[in-house]
Structures are given as C-alpha cells and as structure tokens.
Amino acid sequence: MTKAIKLLTALPQKQRERLMELAHEVSxxxxARIFEAGGTADRFWVIRSGAVHLDQQVTATRRVTVGSLGAGDLLGWSWLFPPxxxxxxAEAFSQVRAYEFDASAVLAVCVEDPLLGLSLVRTVAEILAHRLELTRGKLLEQYTISRGRGL
Incomplete structure (x- = not known):
C-alpha cells in the first residue's frame, strides 16, 4: 500500500508558498458539520490537527463513515470538478484546526500561474487515486469477510 499524499508537502516549494498566501486558519x-453532500463546493481545507470523518447519508436518519482524515490531509476536492x-x-470527529482556501481565489491564481495549476491538479489527482486504492482494499476486505460468513 502506498503512503498517503499530503497536499502541502507534495507541492513544489514555490507553488506551496503561493498557495499558502491564500490560506487562512479556521477551527x-x-x-461540527463542515459540509453536507450536495452542498456547494466553494472551498477546501488542509487539516492541521484533529480528525474529520467523511460520511454518506444512507437513510433519512443514518450516515455511514466512508473515510477518515487527519493532520496534513486534504479535505474537499469537489471544488475542482463540475458540478x-x-x-x-464531513464532520469534525475531534477539535479540528485547518487551513481554509477559497476555491475561486485558488482557481484564479492557477490561471495566472499555470505551473501552480498543473501541480495542484496533479497532486489532487494523486490524492484521489490513493483514496480510491484504500477504498478498493476495504471493499475487498469486506467482501472476503462476508464470503467467509456465507453471506
């Protein structure tokens, strides 16, 4: 299994510094509900400390945790892709401190600085690929367990 990719450490220094000019600290x-599925994705965060659970609503009253994020992880990628x-x-599992980025400001800087834009998109794509690999592994594990139980 590959190691998790952390957005800020994966970006080249110059691009990281430019991106951080747009950050502001939040907690x-x-x-706390940070965002809801279906809501407008107009920002993203890099978690500094704490833990966030990603969830999916499966019934009117039940959510299922589909992922957990911690320090250094990117929270939110939907701002990069239509719609x-x-x-x-997303819900804070503990007290969370994070860098918050306004998506429209980041996208505007990416137009001005295509190297930053390319670096950012490549890094987010690597993060998504890694998360997909983890999810695939979990699904295979659950399948193996359920087959062992005769389900």
Whole structure:
C-alpha cells in the first residue's frame, strides 16, 4: 500500500508558498458539520490537527463513515470538478484546526500561474487515486469477510 499524499508537502516549494498566501486558519469544534453532500463546493481545507470523518447519508436518519482524515490531509476536492457540489458530508470527529482556501481565489491564481495549476491538479489527482486504492482494499476486505460468513 502506498503512503498517503499530503497536499502541502507534495507541492513544489514555490507553488506551496503561493498557495499558502491564500490560506487562512479556521477551527471546527468536535461534532461540527463542515459540509453536507450536495452542498456547494466553494472551498477546501488542509487539516492541521484533529480528525474529520467523511460520511454518506444512507437513510433519512443514518450516515455511514466512508473515510477518515487527519493532520496534513486534504479535505474537499469537489471544488475542482463540475458540478462543484460535495459528494460526501464531513464532520469534525475531534477539535479540528485547518487551513481554509477559497476555491475561486485558488482557481484564479492557477490561471495566472499555470505551473501552480498543473501541480495542484496533479497532486489532487494523486490524492484521489490513493483514496480510491484504500477504498478498493476495504471493499475487498469486506467482501472476503462476508464470503467467509456465507453471506
């Protein structure tokens, strides 16, 4: 299994510094809903400390955790792809401190600085590929377990 890709450490220094000019620090208390599936994806975060659970609503009253993120992880990628709506919900599992980025400001800087834009898109793509690999592994594990139980 490959190691998780961290957005800020994966970007070349010059591009990272330019991106960080757009960051501002935010915090979320434990149990705070950060965003809901279907909502407008107009920002993203890099988690500095704490933990966030990504979830999917499966019934009117039940959410299922589909992923967990921690320090250094990118929270939110839907801002980069049409239709710019969140695919999952996100909730602070503990007190969370993060760098927040306004998507429109980041996209505008990417137009001005194509190297930053290319670096950012490549890094987000690597992060998504890694998360897909992890999810695939979990699904195969669950399948193996359920087959062992005769389900």
């Amino acid at each position: 979320f208390p434990e149990d 710019y709506t969140w695919d999952f919900g």
